[in-house]
Amino acid sequence: MSVLVYTESEKGKFKKAAFEVASYAKAVADLLNTTVTAISVNAEGADQLGTYGVTKVLKVSNSSIENFNVDTYASIVAQAAQHETAQIVIVSSSADSRYLAPVLAVKLNAGYASNVVAVPTSTAPLTVKRTAFTNKAFAHTELTTNNKIIGLSNNSFGLVENPIAAQVEEFNVDLPVSNITVKSVDKAANKVTIADAEVVVSGGRGLKGPENWGLIEDLAEVLGAATACSKPVSDLGWRPHSEHVGQTGKPVATNLYIAIGISGAIQHLAGINASKVKVVINTDPEAPFFKAADYGIVGDAFEVVPKLTQKLKEFKAQNA
Amino acid sequence: MKILVCISHVPDTTSKINFTEGDTKFDTNGVQFVINPNDEFGLTRAMWFKEKQGATVDVVNVGGPETEPTLRKALAIGADSAIRVNMPATDGFAVAQQLASVAKDGAYDLIIAGRESIDYNGGMVPGMMAAMLGKAFVTNCVGLEIEGNTATAVREIDGGKETVTATLPLVIGGQKGLVEESDLKIPNMRGIMMARQKPLKVVEPVDVNNASATNKFEKPAPRGAVKLIDADNIDELINLLHNEAKVL
Ligand SMILES: Cc1cc2nc3c(=O)[nH]c(=O)nc-3n(C[C@H](O)[C@H](O)[C@H](O)COP(=O)(O)OP(=O)(O)OC[C@H]3O[C@@H](n4cnc5c(N)ncnc54)[C@H](O)[C@@H]3O)c2cc1C
Ligand SMILES: Nc1ncnc2c1ncn2[C@@H]1O[C@H](COP(=O)(O)O)[C@@H](O)[C@H]1O
Numbered sequence: 026m027s028v029l030v031y032t033e034s035e036k037g038k039f040k041k042a043a044f045e046v047a048s049y050a051k052a053v054a055d056l057l058n059t060t061v062t063a064i065s066v067n068a069e070g071a072d073q074l075g076t077y078g079v080t081k082v083l084k085v086s087n088s089s090i091e092n093f094n095v096d097t098y099a100s101i102v103a104q105a106a107q108h109e110t111a112q113i114v115i116v117s118s119s120a121d122s123r124y125l126a127p128v129l130a131v132k133l134n135a136g137y138a139s140n141v142v143a144v145p146t147s148t149a150p151l152t153v154k155r156t157a158f159t160n161k162a163f164a165h166t167e168l169t170t171n172n173k174i175i176g177l178s179n180n181s182f183g184l185v186e187n188p189i190a191a192q193v194e195e196f197n198v199d200l201p202v203s204n205i206t207v208k209s210v211d212k213a214a215n216k217v218t219i220a221d222a223e224v225v226v227s228g229g230r231g232l233k234g235p236e237n238w239g240l241i242e243d244l245a246e247v248l249g250a251a252t253a254c255s256k257p258v259s260d261l262g263w264r265p266h267s268e269h270v271g272q273t274g275k276p277v278a279t280n281l282y283i284a285i286g287i288s289g290a291i292q293h294l295a296g297i298n299a300s301k302v303k304v305v306i307n308t309d310p311e312a313p314f315f316k317a318a319d320y321g322i323v324g325d326a327f328e329v330v331p332k333l334t335q336k337l338k339e340f341k342a343q344n345a
Numbered sequence: 346m347k348i349l350v351c352i353s354h355v356p357d358t359t360s361k362i363n364f365t366e367g368d369t370k371f372d373t374n375g376v377q378f379v380i381n382p383n384d385e386f387g388l389t390r391a392m393w394f395k396e397k398q399g400a401t402v403d404v405v406n407v408g409g410p411e412t413e414p415t416l417r418k419a420l421a422i423g424a425d426s427a428i429r430v431n432m433p434a435t436d437g438f439a440v441a442q443q444l445a446s447v448a449k450d451g452a453y454d455l456i457i458a459g460r461e462s463i464d465y466n467g468g469m470v471p472g473m474m475a476a477m478l479g480k481a482f483v484t485n486c487v488g489l490e491i492e493g494n495t496a497t498a499v500r501e502i503d504g505g506k507e508t509v510t511a512t513l514p515l516v517i518g519g520q521k522g523l524v525e526e527s528d529l530k531i532p533n534m535r536g537i538m539m540a541r542q543k544p545l546k547v548v549e550p551v552d553v554n555n556a557s558a559t560n561k562f563e564k565p566a567p568r569g570a571v572k573l574i575d576a577d578n579i580d581e582l583i584n585l586l587h588n589e590a591k592v593l
Contacts, residue, residue: 092507093502095472095482096481099476119503120485120501120502120503121502121503123468123484124472124484124485126469126472127437127441127468127469127470127471127472127473127476128472128473128475128476128482130438130469130472130473130476130556131472131473131476131477132476135556136438136556136557137437137438137467137469137473137556137557138557139466139467139468139469140466152560154563156466157464157465157466157559157562158356158362158463158464158465158466159463159466160565161362161564161565162362162364162562162563162564162565163562163563163564163565164465164559164561164562164563165559165560165561165562165563166557166558166559166560167557167558167559167560168556168557169555169556169557169558170438170556170557203481204480204481204511204512205481205482205483205509205510205511206509206510206511207507207508207509208497208508208509208510209507209508210502210505210506210507210508211505211506211507211508212502212504212505212506213504213505216504218503218504219503220503220504221503221504223592224592260525260526260527266487266521266522267501267505267506269521272358272382272463273358273382273383273463273520273521274521280592281586281590281592281593291358291359292358292359295358298565301590301592302586302590302592304582304586305571315571315573316571317568318571319568319569319571319572319590320571320572320573320574320582320585320586320590321571321572321573321574322573322574322575322576322579322582323573323576324576325576328576329576329579332579333579333582333583336579336580336583337583337593340583340587340593344587
């Protein structure tokens with residue numbers, strides 16, 4: 026009856042989100058007086074999960090499932106849940122996990138709560154706090170089924186160490202046939218993604234044109250940040266759609282969000298509000314973003330941002 | 346080709362969110378309801394299949410009578426007929442079961458839903474429906490072509506895109522990219538007139554079981570005022586981010 030956590034990896038290495046869901050799973054297991062079992066696919070270094078309180082790792086190794094496939098992976102997690110008689114499964118908020126969770130829910134006949142931001146407020150019935158109305162509010166949701174899936178919102182719990190020696194078990198699975206065939210994957214190498222980033226640097230229409238995006242990229246590089254943009258910027262084709270954040274774009278829940286030349290329309294703020302610290306740089310002191318930010322500079326991006334980038338370089342060099 | 350587009354009826358993106366009855370219910374007072382933006386992209390793509398490939402397009406919503414204007418809008422945009430399953434939509438699992446039942450009865454080749462709804466943001470109904478139907482499912486879909494019995498879909502993944510193929514029938518979780526913002530149609534007078542004549546069928550729900558209950562809502566705590574830093578004092582910003590906010 027352990028708590029099962031699906032720990033994602035990429036090219037054999039666990040993602041940071043895997044350690045976060047493991048930390049969270051440990052907190053949930055403590056509430057229920059049980060232990061955490063992790064399921065991993067083609068990942069090395071299972072012992073790392075022990076650092077975050079995982080007692081047992083079910084390790085699936087199979088070169089025929091290098092690419093994520095929703096049917097295959099949901100089936101693997103379901104088999105692990107059955108093997109462990111786990112009634113609670115925890116997943117992250119990555120694109121793949123959000124894809125997998127509802128399919129898994131049907132396989133396990135489980136209720137699923139997504140965008141969960143804290144440890145359950147009650148275990149019987151299991152009640153969780155989740156964001157709703159694209160971050161404009163929270164909902165307290167009870168899962169009324171025997172089996173339950175919790176989707177943890179990224180960066181909402183953080184990493185919590187609870188070192189233990191994880192026991193690793195090779196796990197053999199039956200692979201279902203899937204009707205979906207992956208033809209190609211097109212992924213920028215070595216680029217921090219919005220979903221995984223701890224810092225996001227975002228530009229709006231105030232930057233005047235795509236030719237000025239060097240400003241955003243230089244700042245992002247010093248911070249190890251992902252780049253993002255407001256909706257009109259992607260609609261105008263200045264930046265790819267995949268960078269559009271907000272209510273109708275990607276949600277952002279980072280530690281630090283820096284908005285440059287973005288007015289702060291309600292739809293933009295709704296999507297980024299879950300970020301912990303927000304900084305705005307805008308020429309207009311009346312821009313709504315100043316009401317939503319923690320720190321603000323009233324100033325011209327073309328003057329302020331290069332200076333900020335330079336100063337941060339110096340700061341990073343000193344604090345390296 | 347028979348297409349079903351699932352339409353979620355949601356508060357307009359500019360809505361202020363408030364709750365009533367001791368924070369147990371969403372306050373619809375003064376709120377304008379619209380087709381969920383992700384569904385509007387899907388519906389527009391369905392219109393393209395109708396025009397270019399002769400598809401028929403039905404739309405469906407699970408909800409009370411108050412959602413009918415939203416379904417009429419979808420008809421005005423060009424859908425052929427609408428179905429409303431007469432049940433309040435309070436639980437994703439139950440909604441998915443209703444939609445699966447409608448989808449099964451209609452023997453659709455393609456079911457287009459949205460990546461997520463912007464009200465309860467479950468991001469769960471389409472995947473659950475697909476799994477209940479035992480059909481292939483692609484979400485975060487930003488491109489979709491159909492040739493004969495084969496669909497080629499582009500899925501947004503973290504940090505990039507993935508192209509997949511699947512044989513129909515297929516369930517899609519769509520979003521912007523399926524069509525561009527500029528392709529979205531505002532219903533014209535003729536569309537609105539025609540929509541009045543199109544069938545809007547109300548069906549009673551099948552027996553289903555709920556998997557969740559939302560008992561209470563909460564608004565985020567009011568935030569403190571922004572700290573303004575002089576544009577000539579960048580060091581102060583770095584200092585605050587490092588020592589106060591502890592994010593550097
Ligand atoms: C249904 C719907 C859904 C939407 N969803 C989203 C969404 O998901 N995400 C989203 O972002 N938007 C969304 N929007 C759009 C939103 O309403 C705003 O139009 C948009 O966010 C504005 O983008 P912006 O701030 O980049 O541009 P603008 O509003 O044009 O703001 C530009 C800002 O830059 C400032 N500026 C100008 N020059 C400089 C300079 N030199 N230095 C510094 N600052 C400067 C200006 O003072 C201004 O505040 C949606 C709208 C609708 C109707
Ligand atoms: N009540 C409903 N009626 C019809 N379709 C719905 C309903 N709720 C959700 N959907 C569909 O499922 C998608 C995702 O919704 P959700 O899982 O609630 O985030 C929406 O974009 C719709 O296409």
